[in-house]
Structure formats: structure tokens, C-alpha cells
Amino acid sequence: MQNNPHTTLVTPTAPIANNTHGGRAKCLQRLVRLDLPVPRTVALSFDAVQRIAKGELPDIAAIVSQFPEGTLLCVRPSSEDPDWGGPGAVLNIGMNEARLAALADRLGTEAARAIYTRFVQNYAVDVARLDPDVFEPVEGPEGLSEALRAYEAELEEPFPADPAEQLAAVLKSMARAWDGTSARLLRQAKGAPADAGLGLVVQEMALGLGGGNSGSGVLQLVNSETGLPQITGRYLSQSQGRDALEGDAALYLSRDPRGPSLEDLAPEAFAALKADAALMRVKLREEMQVEFVIENGQLFILDGVRVLRSSQAAVRIAVQLADDQIISRAEALMRIQPRTLSELLHRQVSPKAKRDVIGQGIAASPGAATGQIVFTATEAQASAARGEPCILVRRETSPEDIRGMHAAQAVLTERGGITSHAAVIGRGIGLPCVVGASNMRFNRSKKQLVTRDGRVFAAGEIITVDGSSGQVLAGAPEMQEAALDESFQKLMDWASEHCDIGIRANADTPTDAQTARNFDAQGIGLCRTEHMFFEPGRLTVMREMIFAETSEDRRAVLERLLPMQREDFTQLFRIMEGKPVCIRLFDPPLHEFLPTDRAGQRELAEALDLPLSDVTRRIEAMSEYNPMLGLRGVRLGVTVPEIYEMQARAIFEATVAVSAEGLAIVPEIMIPLVSARREVELVKTFIDAVAAAVRMEHDHNFDYRLGVMVETPRAALRTAEIAPYCAFLSFGTNDLTQMAYGLSRDDAGRFMSAYVQQGVFPEDPFHVLDTDGVGELLQLGAQRGREAQPGVTLSICGEHGGNPESISFCREAAFDYVSCSPFRVPVARLAAAQLAI
Ligand code: PEP
Numbered sequence: 061m062q063n064n065p066h067t068t069l070v071t072p073t074a075p076i077a078n079n080t081h082g083g084r085a086k087c088l089q090r091l092v093r094l095d096l097p098v099p100r101t102v103a104l105s106f107d108a109v110q111r112i113a114k115g116e117l118p119d120i121a122a123i124v125s126q127f128p129e130g131t132l133l134c135v136r137p138s139s140e141d142p143d144w145g146g147p148g149a150v151l152n153i154g155m156n157e158a159r160l161a162a163l164a165d166r167l168g169t170e171a172a173r174a175i176y177t178r179f180v181q182n183y184a185v186d187v188a189r190l191d192p193d194v195f196e197p198v199e200g201p202e203g204l205s206e207a208l209r210a211y212e213a214e215l216e217e218p219f220p221a222d223p224a225e226q227l228a229a230v231l232k233s234m235a236r237a238w239d240g241t242s243a244r245l246l247r248q249a250k251g252a253p254a255d256a257g258l259g260l261v262v263q264e265m266a267l268g269l270g271g272g273n274s275g276s277g278v279l280q281l282v283n284s285e286t287g288l289p290q291i292t293g294r295y296l297s298q299s300q301g302r303d304a305l306e307g308d309a310a311l312y313l314s315r316d317p318r319g320p321s322l323e324d325l326a327p328e329a330f331a332a333l334k335a336d337a338a339l340m341r342v343k344l345r346e347e348m349q350v351e352f353v354i355e356n357g358q359l360f361i362l363d364g365v366r367v368l369r370s371s372q373a374a375v376r377i378a379v380q381l382a383d384d385q386i387i388s389r390a391e392a393l394m395r396i397q398p399r400t401l402s403e404l405l406h407r408q409v410s411p412k413a414k415r416d417v418i419g420q421g422i423a424a425s426p427g428a429a430t431g432q433i434v435f436t437a438t439e440a441q442a443s444a445a446r447g448e449p450c451i452l453v454r455r456e457t458s459p460e461d462i463r464g465m466h467a468a469q470a471v472l473t474e475r476g477g478i479t480s481h482a483a484v485i486g487r488g489i490g491l492p493c494v495v496g497a498s499n500m501r502f503n504r505s506k507k508q509l510v511t512r513d514g515r516v517f518a519a520g521e522i523i524t525v526d527g528s529s530g531q532v533l534a535g536a537p538e539m540q541e542a543a544l545d546e547s548f549q550k551l552m553d554w555a556s557e558h559c560d561i562g563i564r565a566n567a568d569t570p571t572d573a574q575t576a577r578n579f580d581a582q583g584i585g586l587c588r589t590e591h592m593f594f595e596p597g598r599l600t601v602m603r604e605m606i607f608a609e610t611s612e613d614r615r616a617v618l619e620r621l622l623p624m625q626r627e628d629f630t631q632l633f634r635i636m637e638g639k640p641v642c643i644r645l646f647d648p649p650l651h652e653f654l655p656t657d658r659a660g661q662r663e664l665a666e667a668l669d670l671p672l673s674d675v676t677r678r679i680e681a682m683s684e685y686n687p688m689l690g691l692r693g694v695r696l697g698v699t700v701p702e703i704y705e706m707q708a709r710a711i712f713e714a715t716v717a718v719s720a721e722g723l724a725i726v727p728e729i730m731i732p733l734v735s736a737r738r739e740v741e742l743v744k745t746f747i748d749a750v751a752a753a754v755r756m757e758h759d760h761n762f763d764y765r766l767g768v769m770v771e772t773p774r775a776a777l778r779t780a781e782i783a784p785y786c787a788f789l790s791f792g793t794n795d796l797t798q799m800a801y802g803l804s805r806d807d808a809g810r811f812m813s814a815y816v817q818q819g820v821f822p823e824d825p826f827h828v829l830d831t832d833g834v835g836e837l838l839q840l841g842a843q844r845g846r847e848a849q850p851g852v853t854l855s856i857c858g859e860h861g862g863n864p865e866s867i868s869f870c871r872e873a874a875f876d877y878v879s880c881s882p883f884r885v886p887v888a889r890l891a892a893a894q895l896a897i
């Protein structure tokens with residue numbers, strides 16, 4: 061048999077590999093090498109199993125001859141990755157009348173008959189594929205004859221007595237089950253390739269029934285939820301297979317005040333089991349769940365599988381294994397999926413909770429929250445003031461909703477994609493958010509949310525938004541808290557040691573900046589200043605500025621905004637303690653700051669002491685067919701320079717103010733939406749003039765760095781002429797994606813899933829950077845910019861900044877840093893470290 065490549069006795073040196081015989085066979089070989097008490101095992105390769113499925117059986121007699129005469133066998137699946145599943149194990153193969161008699165002498169009649177009965181039932185249902193209802197277990201001495209009679213009646217032939225015949229049938233049935241459609245779909249959903257193979261292991265049974273202490277169970281050395289050391293598992297006397305996991309009557313493993321334990325019952329076997337589990341942890345370099353059997357006081361190890369684990373446990377386990385020097389720190393880093401971290405950073409719906417799913421959209425900002433439905437930002441604020449958690453439900457959000465978003469626990473929108481307003485703000489402030497839930501209808505006037513199947517949820521009713529899965533749930537399912545513990549911090553420190561690309565955060569407010577600092581961001585890569593104008597008290601001043609008739613009037617109003625902006629920047633500089641802060645000058649079209657509804661316009665008319673008709677006329681005059689491509693970004697800077705001048709002054713005055721506190725700041729000022737060299741030249745000229753004026757007024761010298769946000773395709777193509785004016789170029793991949801595809805970032809959500817499903821786009825390009833098209837623009841822009849201005853700092857600051865795939869791209873293109881939402885900083889750091897290892 062050793063020479064047969066398809067059926068191999070598992071010995072320390074047999075040629076067995078994960079990708080030829082499956083994970084279980086390989087693991088058993090490792091256990092054999094550790095000299096653990098593993099029952100004798102023969103492994104069948106993927107190839108052998110494939111042949112069996114086609115009807116080509118291996119030499120069954122040769123397999124049977126590997127085991128002592130008269131032993132019972134079991135067959136278990138061994139797929140390459142245990143997560144891909146496989147057919148259920150079949151136990152006690154070889155049972156027949158002769159063995160019944162022999163076993164009855166050894167174990168007693170009752171135990172022997174129980175084994176036989178169970179085998180017949182198992183075989184009838186799983187191998188002969190008879191109706192399970194016919195084989196309902198019958199208790200007591202009648203059980204066996206009843207099962208045999210039912211088998212014969214159904215198949216009109218006696219139950220097979222020949223162990224070789226039984227084994228052949230079991231192998232055939234398991235091999236074919238792997239090829240079944242549902243098994244195939246199930247494993248492909250878990251990431252298995254279409255041609256994933258199945259191996260099988262044939263193992264001598266350790267019975268777990270009969271005299272002395274006998275039974276079976278599982279044991280692991282850590283808690284699966286927390287990852288903390290704790291012996292957990294179950295043991296059931298007189299049991300086999302998965303019995304201990306299914307029944308209620310299992311015993312505790314270690315001594316426990318709540319009831320009898322294996323440790324009380326069989327202290328020696330328990331001690332041996334614990335020692336074996338500890339050895340497996342060290343030698344297999346992983347926390348393992350041990351499957352074991354005790355037969356008349358003697359321990360057998362049947363298998364070991366990776367302990368199932370929550371995200372929190374995954375981090376703790378990896379860090380502990382590294383701390384115990386079982387694996388290296390680099391390996392601990394490689395074992396954690398970056399995505400796992402974003403689960404740790406937010407509250408989540410508990411994996412155990414029942415989900416009553418009422419809608420589905422795009423998972424735009426991770427974490428989950430429960431609250432009562434509100435339909436306007438004002439109601440969200442009122443609800444928060446009453447101390448009642450709420451979910452803000454909007455068709456889509458606009459800057460007007462920001463205060464409502466801050467007041468809400470989560471946001472749900474009917475429209476929008478991964479870079480829509482709600483999504484960007486949600487991620488920025490760590491607020492769970494689902495956007496583009498187009499299978500729900502939002503009826504604002506009736507204040508109702510209607511699901512696809514007609515369920516109606518009124519304002520005030522409780523729902524849960526799960527921004528990690530994109531689901532909307534009725535009611536308040538059980539939650540699991542965020543878990544940032546010492547292990548998480550250690551892992552982050554180790555990641556920093558490997559990380560070879562800078563990680564900054566996109567942060568607009570002091571709170572965001574503080575979060576960025578807490579996650580050790582190396583600076584702020586994008587501060588979207590327009591978000592600062594929605595603070596209470598500022599919006600009206602802003603609107604006054606927009607309504608100013610002359611440049612002088614505008615300057616006068618801006619004078620009132622100046623100290624507020626100065627204070628904003630001073631706070632950001634203080635929080636960042638000398639780390640770089642990149643401030644983007646005002647970007648959006650002005651009319652975004654004006655009320656859209658009648659009531660708001662009436663209020664504005666009152667506040668500005670203007671006739672309502674004046675206000676509506678001005679708003680109409682300012683509205684644009686396509687505001688995303690209209691008067692915004694640097695175009696405002698060129699045509700209404702007073703705003704940028706005020707912002708530059710506020711930045712420089714804040715620099716002077718914090719330098720008096722001993723903080724050496726070199727502020728970075730970024731010009732948005734550039735498409736032509738001359739735009740940069742014009743803005744640079746007046747910003748330089750403001751800097752000179754502030755230096756003179758305060759008699760204080762300071763430096764600053766001016767840069768351009770490359771977010772139009774033309775800017776990317778023309779960096780050679782733009783870069784000479786710049787200390788840095790930061791690629792805004794949200795707008796660059798929007799404009800490269802000609803695809804509205806606010807509307808793409810409506811059809812994106814159809815596009816991805818039909819393979820038009822491999823992924824939502826607003827979510828995962830399109831390295832082919834948009835990536836080519838980035839590469840050209842970076843290369844031409846660097847040639848024209850050697851040493852220019854390159855970065856990306858769009859929502860792609862925190863994605864592992866985009867980070868890989870940026871590393872390869874030798875970018876200096878990526879900038880992402882504060883809550884994605886740890887994810888980005890881990891991803892970058894993994895790429896560097
Ligand atoms: C971008 O366009 O990539 C960007 C970061 O800016 P915003 O999302 O504010 O348009």
C-alpha cells in the first residue's frame with residue numbers, strides 16, 4: 061500500500077499533503093509524528109476519491125488488510141480547507157452478526173447492539189439513501205431488529221454483512237456526495253475553487269462505548285469568543301461521533317462547581333488530554349480543537365481542527381502565539397485578515413442574533429446600531445436631545461444633514477453609492493451606514509418605510525442598520541461591543557514596524573483628528589474644510605456670505621468666519637502635535653449651503669431680512685444642471701478668491717498661534733478640482749501674498765506647503781506642468797473614478813450590483829480601485845509629476861485609501877502615503893504591513 065499513491069497508510073513519513081489528501085489527512089499525519097494516540101488511519105487522495113466517484117474502486121481488501129482483523133472502521137472527509145465542508149462521517153463500518161457477538165463479549169450486549177443499530181440506521185440513510193423517517197431510532201432491544209427489518213423491506217435485500225462491501229459502498233457514497241450540486245454550491249460560496257478535491261480517511265474506530273470510562277468529546281484551550289485561555293468543550297460518557305456536541309447531557313471537562321466533569325471521572329485521561337492539546341498548540345503552531353475518545357480509560361485523539369474564533373479571539377490568539385514564541389510576529393500579522401479589524405473597531409450584530417432582514421443596500425460604513433426611525437435631520441437632533449437613539453432615514457443626504465447624522469446612531473439611504481455623501485461622512489465619523497437600499501421605499505410625507513414585501517415601518521419604530529453587511533433589520537437584535545484591547549494595540553505596534561508606506565487619516569473635525577491620533581495616524585491627509593461650515597451658528601454666516609452682492613460685502617462677512625476657521629485649524633494642529641495636516645480649501649458648489657425646501661427658504665429670508673422672492677430667485681439662479689461639474693473647487697477659488705484668502709489667512713494665523721505654544725507646524729494647503737496649470741498659478745500667487753502679509757503682521761516666519769488634489773483626468777495627464785508649483789500631489793480617487801468612468805458617484809449605486817453581477821465591472825470601482833483605467837491615470841500622473849518636480853510628495857486620499865488592494869497599488873507606484881477614514885487606519889496599516897512582509 062505504501063507504494064500506491066492513492067491510498068496511503070498514515071505514518072510519519074508517508075507522502076501526504078494538504079493539496080493531495082486534504083487538511084484532515086495532513087493533520088492526522090502531524091499528530092502521528094507527535095506520537096499522539098491516533099487510531100490507525102489510511103488516507104485516500106483526491107485522485108482516488110475522484111476515481112471512486114466514477115466507479116473505479118481502489119483495492120478495498122488491501123485497505124481492510126491494514127487494520128487488525130475484526131476492528132470497526134470509520135470514514136471521514138478530508139477537503140483541502142476544512143471550511144469547505146464535506147459529506148458526514150460514517151462510523152462503525154464492519155458491523156455484522158459475527159462482530160456483534162464478539163463485541164457483546166467485550167462491551168456487553170446493550171452497547172454492542174447500540175453500535176450495530178446505529179450503523180444500520182446511518183448506512184441506510186447516508187449510504188443507501190433511504191427515507192430518514194423510516195429509520196427513526198427505536199429505543200431498547202427492539203431497535204436493532206426493527207432497523208434491519210426496515211432496511212430489508214425497503215431494499216428487498218438483506219443488510220450487507222461483508223465489511224469490505226460495506227466500506228466500498230460508504231466510499232462510493234461519500235465520493236459522489238462531494239459532486240452533488242448543493243455540496244458544490246455550498247463550498248464555492250465559501251471560496252472553494254470549482255475543481256476543489258476531496259480526500260477521505262479510513263480510520264480504526266475508538267469506540268467510546270462499553271466498559272470502564274468510555275465516551276467522546278472535544279476540547280480546546282481557549283474561549284472562542286474572547287480568545288482568552290480557558291479549557292472549553294464537551295464530553296459525553298458512552299458516546300461516539302458528534303453525540304457530545306448535540307445532546308444536553310454532556311459533562312464539563314475540567315472540574316466545575318456546576319456539575320460532574322471529565323476531570324472528576326477520569327483524571328488520568330483528562331491530564332493526558334490536556335497535555336496532548338498543549339503539545340498540539342505548540343507543534344501545530346495554532347489553537348486547535350481536539351476531537352477525542354476515551355475507551356475504557358484509554359485516550360485516543362481522532363482529529364484536530366483550527367479553533368473557530370470571533371474577530372476579537374483571532375487577534376488575541378495570534379498575538380498570544382507570538383508572545384509565546386510559537387510563531388513569529390510577522391506570522392501573527394499575516395494571520396489576521398485586515399477586514400477582521402474593522403469588525404473589532406465597531407459594535408456589531410452578534411453572530412448569534414436572529415436577523416429579521418427587511419432590506420438590503422450597500423455596506424457603506426461598518427458597525428451596527430439600533431434606534432427609532434426618523435426621516436429628517438431635525439427630528440434626529442430632537443430625538444438625540446430626548447436621549448432616544450435614532451436611525452436617520454433619507455432618500456440621500458446632503459451637507460444640510462450633517463448635524464442630524466452626528467445626532468443619529470446610524471444612517472440609511474435609498475440612493476447613493478460607496479462614495480456618496482452619507483457614505484463618506486459615515487465612514488469619517490465611524491457611523492454605521494447603509495446606502496442605496498433601493499429595495500425599500502421611503503415615504504417621507506407618510507413617514508413610512510415600506511419593504512419589498514409590503515411590510516410597513518412608521519417613524520418611531522425600531523430598526524437596526526448593519527453597515528458591515530448592508531442589511532436593514534427589524535427590531536433590536538443582540539449586539540457585540542467593539543473590542544480594542546491590549547492585543548489589538550500590540551498587533552498595531554508590530555504592523556508599524558513593517559509598514560513601509562505612510563498612513564494618514566481623512567479628518568475634518570477635532571473629534572475625527574482625535575480618533576486619527578488614537579489610531580496612530582501619521583498625519584491628516586485630507587481635511588475637507590467645507591464640513592466645518594455646518595457647525596451651529598456658522599451656516600447663517602456662510603449663507604450671508606453667499607448672498608453678498610459685492611466683494612467688499614463678502615469680505616466683511618468672511619471676517620466673521622475667519623476667527624472660527626482659525627480656531628478650527630488651531631485645534632487640529634494641537635491635536636496632531638506637529639504631525640502634518642493637509643487642509644483642502646473649500647470644494648463644494650455654494651448652493652449646497654442653501655436651503656432646498658420652502659420652509660428653509662422662508663427662514664433664510666427672515667434671517668437675512670430679505671424678501672422671500674429675492675431668496676428663491678437667487679437660489680434658482682445659482683442652481684446648476686450638474687453641480688458636480690459646475691462652479692466648485694478651484695473654480696470658486698479663481699472666481700471668488702475671498703473665500704480661499706480667508707481660509708489661507710486662518711491657516712497661517714493658526715500656525716503662528718500654535719508656534720507660540722512650541723509646536724512647529726508646516727501646514728499643507730491643498731487646491732481641489734484642478735484641471736489646468738493656470739488655476740494653480742493664480743491661487744498660488746494670492747496665497748503666497750496672504751502668507752507674506754501674515755508673516756509681516758506677526759513678525760513671524762513660517763513655511764507652508766502648497767499642493768494640488770489630482771482628481772480630474774486632465775490634471776492627472778498634465779501633472780508635468782502642474783507639479784512645478786507643488787510640494788505635493790494628492791490623488792482624489794473618488795472624483796477621478798467618477799470622471800474617468802463618466803459615472804456619477806451619487807447615482808451609481810442604483811445599477812452597480814447589476815453591473816457587477818453581469819461582470820461588466822469586476823467590483824464597484826468606487827470601492828475597489830480600478831487599477832487598469834483609473835490606475836493608469838494615477839501612474840501617468842505620478843510619473844510625469846515626479847519627473848517635473850523630483851521629490852514631490854505623492855499620495856491618495858479618496859475612499860480607496862484604506863483598501864488593501866489600493867494600498868498594494870500605491871506601494872508599487874512608490875507613493876509616499878495613503879489617507880483614509882480614521883477608523884480604517886488600523887486596517888490600512890495591517891494591510892500595508894502584510895504587503896511588506
Ligand atoms: C476625492 O474626490 O477623491 C476626494 C477625496 O474628495 P471628495 O470625496 O471630497 O470629493
Ligand code: MG
Nearest residue numbers: 771792794795
Ligand atoms: Mg473630490
